[in-house]
Amino acid sequence: MRDADSKIEEVLNAVVGRAANRTCPPLLARAVRYAVFPGGARLRPKLCLAVAAANGDTDPGLSAAAGAAIELLHCASLVHDDLPCFDNAAERRGKPSVHVAFGDQIAVLTGDALIVMAFESLGLAATDCHEPQRLAALLAISSRAVGMPYGISAGQAWECEPKVEVSHYHQAKTGSLFVAATCAGAAAAGVESEPWAVLGERIGEGYQVADDIRDALGDAEALGKPVGQDEVNGRPNAVQELGVDGAVKRLKTLVEEGVESIPACPGGDLLKLLISEEAKRFLPKSLARRAA
């Protein structure tokens, strides 16, 4: 994955650099860089590029832009989710969250600008693309994942409702962007995206379970944010429901189901191996053995 890692950082650097240039208001430019670099695990763009690669990656510029767009949308959601009117989180990725470092105004604008930048970068990559109809597919996939009624905006809005269906909430708030990652990887390579949704769904749900485990066990370092927040914020958590062992087992099943769902494609075997290996890192080291 070394190649994919550096490719993702390179594209993100190019996209952010074009927007946060010398004509941009300096605070906003700094805040946007701060929100994107250094990143977390970049799981979503890695997944996007891996699916594109498994399908021949026939337009590497477009798949890279799609991965970057999904990561920018993810970063935007974190910035807005940390705001005082939402989680009021003081830290993210081991440093002060954007609104703490730059103020609430700049934090709102940083999220807005990152959303716009994501779609803009798709459009710019598609300009050089030989098959412009791929852009419409990528736009549909990524906007569905962050908008309403099925995406992150809706997921966050469920937190404002008196009654929430837990699976609905997680699917919108976390799962949707993993589904977008696998589907966008396929669409950028010119392959039908729909059959790739299950892989994204299962990995997204697995990631959520792993996040719940880290939150419940207090693995603040791996989480990059304060632990025990689900309990503080009264959110559903898989460990409360299933216990630690049950949650670890559930994670294992989800990854297996995801891997089994992978459609026939030139690089399918390699992709299966890759995903099984990467998923092991979802858990704290102390638990990884139990999942083996």
Next chain:
Amino acid sequence: MRDADSKIEEVLNAVVGRAANRTCPPLLARAVRYAVFPGGARLRPKLCLAVAAANGDTDPGLSAAAGAAIELLHCASLVHDDLPCFDNAAERRGKPSVHVAFGDQIAVLTGDALIVMAFESLGLAATDCHEPQRLAALLAISSRAVGMPYGISAGQAWECEPKVEVSHYHQAKTGSLFVAATCAGAAAAGVESEPWAVLGERIGEGYQVADDIRDALGDAEALGKPVGQDEVNGRPNAVQELGVDGAVKRLKTLVEEGVESIPACPGGDLLKLLISEEAKRFLPKSLARRAA
């Protein structure tokens, strides 16, 4: 303009209806409808459709989606701009602003969802379109207008800087979406967009001057929000700089320059007439005579 008016409302209804459906969190769905309906003057989508019509409007579905996208981006910027951490405006379009009616969380999410919806609707319209490369142009035009370094996010971020160049600020915060309106109208009709930027620039600047006049003269009804806000917020205002008569004269010159810049096109004469007529409504009735 009766036809254009009803077409705009129809498309906005369809786009918002698809997003704010029964699977959407109810509060968010209501807030998004509240932010878009009833609208203001819908100047930007009208301008977009008028430019498309002047160029033969060869893809009416796409031009309508482009106009709707620009209006949704405009609505998003109003919702976020009214937030307590920005202008803390209690009213908009003669009713409580979104955060007053629905709370800060839902207001942030409403803005986010409207931005996403704008781009999503472009993508959906382009799926049925015979010339998919028009989508890349529309995406570039509309994202530039609301993102950074040149768009609304940047314009609002200039308010957080100790030093602001006034023209830079207005161009980003108000002008950019008028430029997007004229350019998107051209691009949706398959015509080169760049020559249409000056028309958008001049109308946008004229609109800003008219807004300054209404703010300074206290025409709260036409403004749909409290007056005297520029003085309260320490913002630059054309009336302070030029006096009322000077500002009215400036507005007239800007509209004339805009009309003169209109590139040769099948419906150019009608468009010139239409814009001159519409621009008269920028001013309070008591002043319209002076501008005649």
